[in-house]
Amino acid sequence: MTAIEPRPRRSDATKTAILAAARERFAAEGYERATIRAIAADAGIDPAMVMRYYGSKDRLFAAAAEFDLRLPDVTAMPHEEIGTRIVGHFLSRWEEDETLMALLRAAVSNEAARERLQAIFTDQVAPVMAPLAPDPAQAGERAGLLATQMLGLALCRYVLGLPPIVHMSRADVVAWLAPTVQRYLAGDRT
Amino acid sequence: MTAIEPRPRRSDATKTAILAAARERFAAEGYERATIRAIAADAGIDPAMVMRYYGSKDRLFAAAAEFDLRLPDVTAMPHEEIGTRIVGHFLSRWEEDETLMALLRAAVSNEAARERLQAIFTDQVAPVMAPLAPDPAQAGERAGLLATQMLGLALCRYVLGLPPIVHMSRADVVAWLAPTVQRYLAGDRT
DNA sequence: ACTGTTGGTCAACGGCTGTTGGCCAACGTC
């Protein structure tokens, strides 16, 4: 059952170019420093077009910040590999799609972005991780702990550029963080 | 050996009022959304005074972002309590001084703030934690890992307001994170 | 060929920003 697509319009290319430029600027500079004028210049069109197609800067961001973490099914993997796989998956998602960077950079000072990031946690992270918790009452807490470690890693590695973290290899990051994540999601508290 | 203090001036009260208002605004709104006009209004004076005393917005931030983590001497505490004590100390520092919040919020989009946060890591965190590392070559890496977990916690608990993390008691946070920090600073990699 | 629709540019408005310089009043010293 494929959705009925409206006939493609000539402006579709422009729209996606705007979206790509917007993601890049929001990711690199955050919400307020990324200007509509700069985004339009990157996309090679007039700033007025951005307003015509997306209405306002807020709505442009909302459109650019659509994101799917594509978390794997954790119930279908060897129990002791959960930490390793989850950390690896987050690293991959973070490096292949700048939308996450845009969300993090903007969420710190923009209310809508903050809510969007919270929604990703509530809708995509928490439900997927819930089955792993020994005690269902702890499920939310455990997912939250995962978020602290993964967002903290992204903050230090991709945003702040903390030298020891930036220079670590992917394998080292996974080796260090996997046991932490494993414990947060499915292990004992102490 | 007390430093020779210049005679106190009438304007000292105003200067510190500006600094307090600046910290509050930078902490609550980040660097670009915190305006000099708003800071001056909070301090009950004219925006021009901010420029007179601090020269520019950049230098005002630099003055407001002076910060000492006051990390305890980790070599003088029971080895197995290190994780607990460090996590507790970070929680306290974060809650009693809004400077840290100002630094984190600003560092995401402001270069000078990013460098300041890096400097705090390099000058205050890394050297203090170094003696705990079994292998001195790993010292920087281990301190960096500590930073990912503590900054990630602060981000989720104080900036993003992730519900499960916000609702956790201080004791729960310490209980969950202490083993992680203990392992990062002084434990085995796996 | 005509005409309505779509994709796009241009110039401008109003508002907010950091920053500046001139002016005034209160103070401290002789």
Add this chain to the structure above:
DNA sequence: GACGTTGGCCAACAGCCGTTGACCAACAGT
């Protein structure tokens, strides 16, 4: 009590921002 110094306010400038509306060109359907 005169006078330099200090603390403070006010008004304005120049620049950038999001946003708007008028205008033009290319296309599609008849």
